[in-house]
Amino acid sequence: MTQPDAAYKARDVTGYADVPAETKEHLFEQVKADPRYADYLYGCYECGICVAVCPSARFYDFSPRRIAQAAAREDVDLIYQQMQEDIWECSQCFSCVRCPRGNNPGGIITIMREVAINNGLASAKEALVGYSRIIYKIMSTGTQVSPDMLQQDAFPDWGPETADVSANLDLWRRALPPETLHTTSTGWKVADSTLIELYLIWLHTGALDMISGVDPSLHAILQEVMEERLEEEGIEP
Amino acid sequence: MTTIPVEALLRKKEHFERGADRRALEDPRAELLALEAQGELVVQKMDREAMAMTTKYGREKRIQKSHLWHHKSCGQCGHIPGYSTSIFWVMRKLGYDYHDPQDQTSCTAWNYYASATSNAAAQAAVAVRNFAAAEQTGYFPLIHCGTSYGHYKEVREELIRHPELRAEVRGIMARLGKQLVLPEEIIHYSEWFFALRHEIAAKQVRDVSNVVVTVHPACHYYKLVEGDALYDPEIYGGQRTAVVTGLAQALGAEVRSYSTWFDCCGFGFRHILVQRDFTRSFATLRKIEVMKEEADPDVVLTHDTGCVTTLDKSQFAAKAHDRNVGVAVLSDAQFAALAMGAHPYKVCQLHWHSADYRPLLEKMGIDHEQAWAEFQADIKRLESGEKRYLDWDDVDS
Numbered sequence A: 001m002t003q004p005d006a007a008y009k010a011r012d013v014t015g016y017a018d019v020p021a022e023t024k025e026h027l028f029e030q031v032k033a034d035p036r037y038a039d040y041l042y043g044c045y046e047c048g049i050c051v052a053v054c055p056s057a058r059f060y061d062f063s064p065r066r067i068a069q070a071a072a073r074e075d076v077d078l079i080y081q082q083m084q085e086d087i088w089e090c091s092q093c094f095s096c097v098r099c100p101r102g103n104n105p106g107g108i109i110t111i112m113r114e115v116a117i118n119n120g121l122a123s124a125k126e127a128l129v130g131y132s133r134i135i136y137k138i139m140s141t142g143t144q145v146s147p148d149m150l151q152q153d154a155f156p157d158w159g160p161e162t163a164d165v166s167a168n169l170d171l172w173r174r175a176l177p178p179e180t181l182h183t184t185s186t187g188w189k190v191a192d193s194t195l196i197e198l199y200l201i202w203l204h205t206g207a208l209d210m211i212s213g214v215d216p217s218l219h220a221i222l223q224e225v226m227e228e229r230l231e232e233e234g235i236e237p
Numbered sequence B: 001m002t003t004i005p006v007e008a009l010l011r012k013k014e015h016f017e018r019g020a021d022r023r024a025l026e027d028p029r030a031e032l033l034a035l036e037a038q039g040e041l042v043v044q045k046m047d048r049e050a051m052a053m054t055t056k057y058g059r060e061k062r063i064q065k066s067h068l069w070h071h072k073s074c075g076q077c078g079h080i081p082g083y084s085t086s087i088f089w090v091m092r093k094l095g096y097d098y099h100d101p102q103d104q105t106s107c108t109a110w111n112y113y114a115s116a117t118s119n120a121a122a123q124a125a126v127a128v129r130n131f132a133a134a135e136q137t138g139y140f141p142l143i144h145c146g147t148s149y150g151h152y153k154e155v156r157e158e159l160i161r162h163p164e165l166r167a168e169v170r171g172i173m174a175r176l177g178k179q180l181v182l183p184e185e186i187i188h189y190s191e192w193f194f195a196l197r198h199e200i201a202a203k204q205v206r207d208v209s210n211v212v213v214t215v216h217p218a219c220h221y222y223k224l225v226e227g228d229a230l231y232d233p234e235i236y237g238g239q240r241t242a243v244v245t246g247l248a249q250a251l252g253a254e255v256r257s258y259s260t261w262f263d264c265c266g267f268g269f270r271h272i273l274v275q276r277d278f279t280r281s282f283a284t285l286r287k288i289e290v291m292k293e294e295a296d297p298d299v300v301l302t303h304d305t306g307c308v309t310t311l312d313k314s315q316f317a318a319k320a321h322d323r324n325v326g327v328a329v330l331s332d333a334q335f336a337a338l339a340m341g342a343h344p345y346k347v348c349q350l351h352w353h354s355a356d357y358r359p360l361l362e363k364m365g366i367d368h369e370q371a372w373a374e375f376q377a378d379i380k381r382l383e384s385g386e387k388r389y390l391d392w393d394d395v396d397s
Ligand code: SF4
Pocket: A050, A053, A054, A055, A056, A057, A063, A064, A089, A090, A091, A092, A093, A094, A095, A096, A097, A105, A106, A107, A109
């Protein structure tokens, strides 16, 4: 039986180009192929407990129940739409694992996001706008946020204390008693040998290549940084 | 009437059958030891005195007291360094040795939950690399960040369940000259503080009995792989995690409840960085304002990087809109350190916080103006070149 498209599924409200059914099926196949998928979905009662505890459902047109439902019904149209519209609203808090069926809607979303990144979906590109410098930081330095990120223009809503921190950064870092914390451009001092091991992990697990489709210039920069460093050490990447 | 063949129904249902091997792991430690016996991985064991605690479903979880490898948190070290410093300071005061490694990376899970620019194998390899580095030193890992802790427990489940992932990670580790190592328990620092709460209270020098506390339990501490978090029948009747609350109570503070305790803080991983309107709204409307209305706390205590950041930093903009906000936000470690006599600036580094903590310090009998002057005097020593860095002797002088 063909179902009439619900209003929320209508193409003209999605803002994203439609793709052939095979493409949608192919994307969903990739989601299902993730070994974690079977641990995250056991069907759905439609009870809505996950929605009741979901922070993102309170502020966005977003629902973990819809995610679990679409996956359980293998509704590839809706799943494609969710990959373009919904998945980046999730807060990844995992409150939804309270699900009485044992589902993990947040975990399904993590996998859907990975597939969206791997396939360079428009939503993934959009989600990474303004976020690239964070990826650069974590992949190249081994720590995600650094003291020197605390600039008032980046965090104007965090109050005047942010300006105090950035004005006194060097002194305040040197006033920290643990020796590892005197850094300003990384969270702590990461050993060089450790960083090289991290680069090898990014290269050998394909994590670095994942960003080539969504942010080719960031990918090129990171690849150069890593390969140069490995070459200096005489290590085959 | 159409008859639906039973086989067709069963075939549909098959998709959702939950095999015995797909249920939540009841005893991950036992699974690890079994895999070690098969030569699949190496388990780092505790080799110092440990306290026996109880997890959500009654499994015993031991917490090693000393000789710990501090797996730091990038958000704590980078933006709220008094969080990390307080953990170290309390451990020093109790006389327990530790190692603060440079051979440690972030768990990288903040980025993973924000941008998904990684995959299961990379995340597992990052975790195992850190665990292998800890094992090489002989110190037992203690995880500072709630997200690292939750994520590492997820990684442990994945490695236990999926032999092909183990094989991939073993291969990557071999290239690094390391083995696939996991510790026998994954321990969060707030579990250590909970386990040692009576030793901490025995060293208390500041009275906090007039301080009202609300607790925000961190999602990634007790929702991710939830069976492994600590519970205690004496605390909330065993219906909420016992960490943080148990410590605050042992110190004599009054812990008050509020209706949205189960809600997350609003951090959102990507939201805190690139969609902060959501974070600010959720943190203030669903957490701080509800706490203020229902419990009127002097301080919100929590035990994760993202939660301290979110609940602390989100109040400034809400204040500009005359919302009912304005409450200090501290980690349990900072609160315990203050109760044990730590300096509010030299140790707890409260000048990195945004929400006003001064009324709390006054309630605790701390002269914050004098304390700030003392900190400034130390800063002068750095400026004059008398010293390049402050060290542990300086903060206790
Ligand atoms: S993980 Fe995502 S879907 Fe689940 S409760 Fe949190 S925000 Fe909602």
